[in-house]
Amino acid sequence: MLTKFLSGDQPRSRALTAILLMILICLAGAPLLFDGVRPLDTAARICIFIVLVASYDLLLGYAGIVSFAHTMFFGLGAYGVALASTYMGRGFDALIVGSVAGALAAVVLALMIGLFSLRVRAIFFAMITLAVASAVAVLVSQFSGLTGGEDGLTYKIPRVLTSANRMGEFLGTRISGKILNYYLIFFASLALFLLLLRIVNSPFGRVLQAIRENDFRAEAIGYRVVWYRTAATCLSAATAALAGSLFAIWLRYVGPDTTLSFEIMLDILLMVVIGGMGTMYGAVIGATLFIMAQTYLQNLMGVASEATHNLPLLPHLLEPDRWLMWLGILFILSVYFFPTGIVGRLRERGKA
């Protein structure tokens, strides 16, 4: 049963299983376990980024395709929901229409990019995705009449999903629409992640791995490599768009900075690499670690800075404003010590 859910792809390491279970329990129980708005917001972001990063891992880790357009697909999904909610008015129909339209747009765009550039060398595909992604980001900020430009769009989602919807108490926690919204995000993310896990462990996933290993030979044993790569790009784009839709439902705001910026693309890359490419579970660990660090490193450093205030130099280094530097150092260290990512490392240790 469990095997079927995980598509036969068990964590294959005790430590990894423990970490994954802990993350799952924390995310599933986030509204009850933690107080306040911020932890819940962090948990929702983690859920969404797990899907986003996992969908990128399908591309980078399994198919061996380097794309820089992943945030574009993420943004398409987010803007789909935002535009639908703005122009159709609040309602679940707007959310569904927006998500489906966003995913479809992502697939069409991915198909076009894929068919145009995946038959040539990998570097061209990377360059073209970069160009298209930049063009879309510019278009979105220029068409301010439609997209709100740099300011983005703020819109309303169904009242059931907002904190205005009070549904009484449970175990001392007030259950509001916000929590309902969180569980929508959580279960949708879980389903999407399990779907991705199934895809990478399907016959199709095996072909992708073969293509990553040796595309020349994959072609010579009868697989049309271009079609497989294009299909992988489309699947990955659609999933990223759906993650974007979830993000839009959660934030009730979209803007170029939160969904389309190149910084998010870099974050995704880092999360995949830190977690471990080509493992899917790496996305879970990478996204969780990264977003926790992004959210709480500053606080942690504030505390550390306070604690060391009578030592020389240290308080300056631990100044909360320098959190980005420490984030950078953490990444360099993790890539240096875990070249196969955290998941790869844990699995190696399990084998030895």
Added chain:
Amino acid sequence: MDLRRANLRAAGHISGTRYVPFERQHPKRRIAESRTMTQTLLQTDGLTVRFGGHVAVDAVSCSFHAGELTAIVGPNGAGKTTYFNLISGQIPASAGRVTLMGEDISRLGVADRCRRGLGRAFQLTNLFPSLSVLENIRLVIQSRQHKGFGLFSMADSHTELTVAAMAILERVRLDNQKDLLVSELSHGDQRKLEVALMIGLDPMVYMFDEPTAGMSVDEAPVILDLIAEIKADRERTVLLVEHKMDVIRTLADRIIVLHNGALAADGDPETVMASDVVQEAYMGKELDHV
């Protein structure tokens, strides 16, 4: 011998899985097999490729028939591997045609040629290094059965693929190494796996490019036995690029000689070996290979 071959042919029928032999999936193949044994499976007409001013393969016209093993010989740089690349589609031809079982495949890509029954093994080992031995074979069988686009089933739940793959691994005696990664195999075992991939593909035209290159004396016979078995199946044709004269003598029904990209001789082994052109173009220069 016969038992093992029968075992492979019936690989899918073991324990009643849904394995369908390749030829039954392709109407064209069925027709091909119903014809006589001297059926031409593969034909090249004026096949030429130029790289700049250099003509690497020069208007080679040749037919290959069912039940025949043709050795392709010639000095280094004669265009043997390039000729193979033109047939299997890795390099587009500058001129000429390739016909597979009556169908012009000159304009098709590598994958499509493979799907129509052209199986190509490579001179340098060319496998999926970080996948397991079993997975390598399964991929080939999965390709043959057109299951590559199965998105939502678990790969491991396709037991029919595993059963067929194991039958082949037993045949090439790699069944004990099935869970090793290809990169962990010895060179000789990688060569065996290369042949196993071909058997898994079960093409109408087998193309081997120096299958025993770099293998030890006691490993090579396994490969040669396998090729002999393939040849004994009178419906297929085998093309073999080979330098070792003893291999050619035991296996070949026919020899063609390429020299400077052109077809220099074509005929049964004794005649070709004795001919002046071979003595001059091949034996004379390459005695160290013999």
